[in-house]
Amino acid sequence: xxxxxxxxxxxxxxxxxxxxxxxxxxxxxxxxxxxxxxxxxxxxxxxxxxxxxxxxxxxxxxxxxxxxxxxxxxxxxxxxxxxxxxxxxxxxxxxxxxxxxxxxxxxxxxxxxxxxxxxxxxxxxxxxxxxxxxxxxxxxxxxxxxxxxxxxxxxxxxxxxxxxxxxxxxxxxxxxxxxxxxxxxxxxxxxxxxxxxxxxxxxxxxxxxxxxxxxxxxxxxxxxxxxxxxxxxxxxxxxxxxxxxxxxxxxxxxxxxxxxxxxxxxxxxxxxxxxxxxxxxxxxxxxxxxxxxxxxxxxxxxxxxxxxxxxx
Numbered sequence: 001x002x003x004x005x006x007x008x009x010x011x012x013x014x015x016x017x018x019x020x021x022x023x024x025x026x027x028x029x030x031x032x033x034x035x036x037x038x039x040x041x042x043x044x045x046x047x048x049x050x051x052x053x054x055x056x057x058x059x060x061x062x063x064x065x066x067x068x069x070x071x072x073x074x075x076x077x078x079x080x081x082x083x084x085x086x087x088x089x090x091x092x093x094x095x096x097x098x099x100x101x102x103x104x105x106x107x108x109x110x111x112x113x114x115x116x117x118x119x120x121x122x123x124x125x126x127x128x129x130x131x132x133x134x135x136x137x138x139x140x141x142x143x144x145x146x147x148x149x150x151x152x153x154x155x156x157x158x159x160x161x162x163x164x165x166x167x168x169x170x171x172x173x174x175x176x177x178x179x180x181x182x183x184x185x186x187x188x189x190x191x192x193x194x195x196x197x198x199x200x201x202x203x204x205x206x207x208x209x210x211x212x213x214x215x216x217x218x219x220x221x222x223x224x225x226x227x228x229x230x231x232x233x234x235x236x237x238x239x240x241x242x243x244x245x246x247x248x249x250x251x252x253x254x255x256x257x258x259x260x261x262x263x264x265x266x267x268x269x270x271x272x273x274x275x276x277x278x279x280x281x282x283x284x285x286x287x288x289x290x291x292x293x294x295x296x297x298x299x300x301x302x303x304x305x306x307x308x309x310x311x312x
Contacts (some may be wrong), residue, residue, distance in 0.1 A: 001270065002266035004192070013083075013084055013112075013244055014045065014086070014112040014113055014154075014156055015153075015154055015156060015185070017044055017045065017084070017210055018156070018185075018186070018233050019235060021130050022228060023042070023224060023227060023228035023233060023234070023235055024044055024045050024231055024233065024235070025043060025045070025224050025235050025237070026043065026044075026045035026046055026047040026086055026234065026235070026237070027041075027043055027046070027047065027236075027241060028046075028047040028048070028052060028207075028236060028237055028238035028239060028240060028241060028242065029046055029047070029048065029049065029052065029077060029241055030048065030052030030053045030055070030056045030073065031056060031073070031076065031243075032048055032076050032077060032079075032226065032243065032276075033078070034046075034052075034077075034078035034241045034245075035037055035048075035076075035077040035085065036080050036081060036275060036276060037079045037080045037084065037241070038081070038082040038083075038241070039083045040275065042129075042201065043083070044083055044084075044308065045083055045084045045085070045086060045089075045112075045234075046077060046083060046084070046085045046086070047054060047086050047088075047236040047237070047238060048073060048077050048085055048086065048087040048088055048111075049088060049236075049238035049239070049242065050065075050070065050088030050090060050237055050238075050239075051125055051242070052238065052239070052242045053065065053069075053070060053073045053088070055242065057069065058270055060125075061125040061137075062122055062123075062124040062125075063090060063091070063119075063121055063122035064122070065090075065104055066093070066100070067089075067093035067098070067261070068105075070089065070090065071102070071105040071106055071109060072109075074087040074106055074109055074111045074114075074125070075109030075110065075111070076109050078110035078112075079109075079110060079294065082111065084112035085110070085111050086111075086113045086115070086156075086158070086234070086236065087106055087113070087114045087115075087262035088101075088113045088114070088115060089102050089106060089114040089115060089116050089120075090116075090119075090123055091116065091117055091118075091120075091121045091123055091142075092116045092142055092146065093117055093264045094120075094121075095142075096141055096142055096144075096145035097145075097155055098150040098258075099116060099142045099149065100145050100146075100148075101149075102114070102116075102146075102268075103145075103146050103150050103155075104148035104149055104150075104151075104153075105220055107150055107151060107152070107155045107293045111155075111162075112155065113155065113156035113157070113185070113186070114146075114153075114156075114157070114158065115157075115158035115159070115160045115188050116134075116140075116143065116146055116157070116158070116159065116160065116188075117131045117160035117161065117162055117190070118134050118142075118160070118161050118162060118163060118175065119132065119133055119134070119140035119162050120132040120133060120134055121130055121163075122222055123247075129161050129165075131165050131166055132166065133161070133162055133163050133166050133167065133257045135232075136171075136174070136175050136178060139159075139175060139178075139179070140175075140178045140179060140182055142180045143157065143159045143181040143183070143184050144183065146183065146184075147182060147183035148183075156185040156186060157183065157184050157185050157186075158184065158185065158186040158187075158188050158210060159175075159176065159179030159184035159186070159187055159188060160178070160188035160189075160190055160210075161173050161175040161176055161179070161188070161189055161190065162185075162190045162191065163192070164189060164190065164191055164192060164197075165218075167287055169189075169192065169197055169200070171192075172189045173189065173204045173205060176188075176189050176201070176205045176207075176209075177204075177205055177206050177207075180206050180207035181206065184207070184209065185207070186207065186208045186209065186210050186233070186234060187201075187205045187207055187208070187209050187210070187271065188209070188210040188212070188214060189209070189230055190199045191212070191217065191218040191219060192218070192219050193218050193219070193250065194220065195220055195221055195226075198211065198219055198220075198221050198227075198230060199230045201232075202230055202231030203231065203312070206264045207233065207287045208233040209231065209232050209233060209234075209235065210232065210233070210234040210235070210236065211227045211232040211234070211236075211285075212235075213227070213235055213236070213237045214237075214238065214239060215239055215240075215243065233258055247268050248312075289307050
């Protein structure tokens with residue numbers, strides 16, 4: 001008999017969030033720092049961007065990272081925050097067997113949801129040219145395998161289709177509905193090309209829908225209030241922190257190079273550490289006297305070694 005695991009509260013809460021009225025907005029991050037900043041800013045969910053995760057390892061978003069690298073990043077982010085983390089799982093990294101393992105790896109790491117797409121591997125960013133997609137039958141099989149692989153229904157499966165760019169909007173909507181029919185919790189029609197197309201998706205898809213808001217991308221919707229009015233339940237903003245980080249780092253490095261002066265910072269080292277749980281770790285340190293020397297703690301073994309050194 002299959003054992004149903006009890007999931008962390010941040011996993012269990014995502015289904016509840018999606019069921020509530022309104023739109024869940026999940027800005028994108030690619031590490032524990034970004035995830036913490038998003039949660040501390042008051043957002044109810046975090047998105048693990050595959051593009052950002054690829055670039056953080058020095059690669060473009062061309063499907064070059066492995067499932068292990070992606071799952072590891074998702075796990076780091078999930079353990080860093082107490083809000084749900086929604087993660088990119090690319091194509092599932094192979095056939096239905098690989099999809100099964102992918103779901104199990106992400107779920108075991110505390111991730112709340114993942115999306116699997118219908119691109120041919122190696123995939124590329126959904127807002128680039130030159131994409132190819134697998135057959136609808138194969139895509140639906142992958143989604144079905146993902147649904148059956150999870151230990152708990154609280155782990156959400158998001159079905160992403162990139163068929164709009166290759167086969168047209170009607171096929172993309174049909175694929176989204178086919179995925180919903182086999183148990184996907186959310187449909188993700190990637191890269192609609194007009195506001196009218198974006199508006200059509202939640203009206204035609206028989207389930208909750210996700211909108212990907214990408215600056216400089218194909219879909220001309222950048223106001224989350226507009227996305228909410230269209231009927232979307234989840235909006236991800238993958239590049240928000242990535243772009244801000246690149247711009248801020250370029251500016252800081254240029255200033256240092258030109259002035260040769262390290263600029264002042266707004267927060268002390270201690271205040272920065274507090275944003276990442278220093279107070280909790282310090283409480284543990286004091287509780288278990290972790291910083292004390294072994295002699296202060298009364299360790300006989302260390303006392304013997306000290307005596308031996310004295311004899312020497």
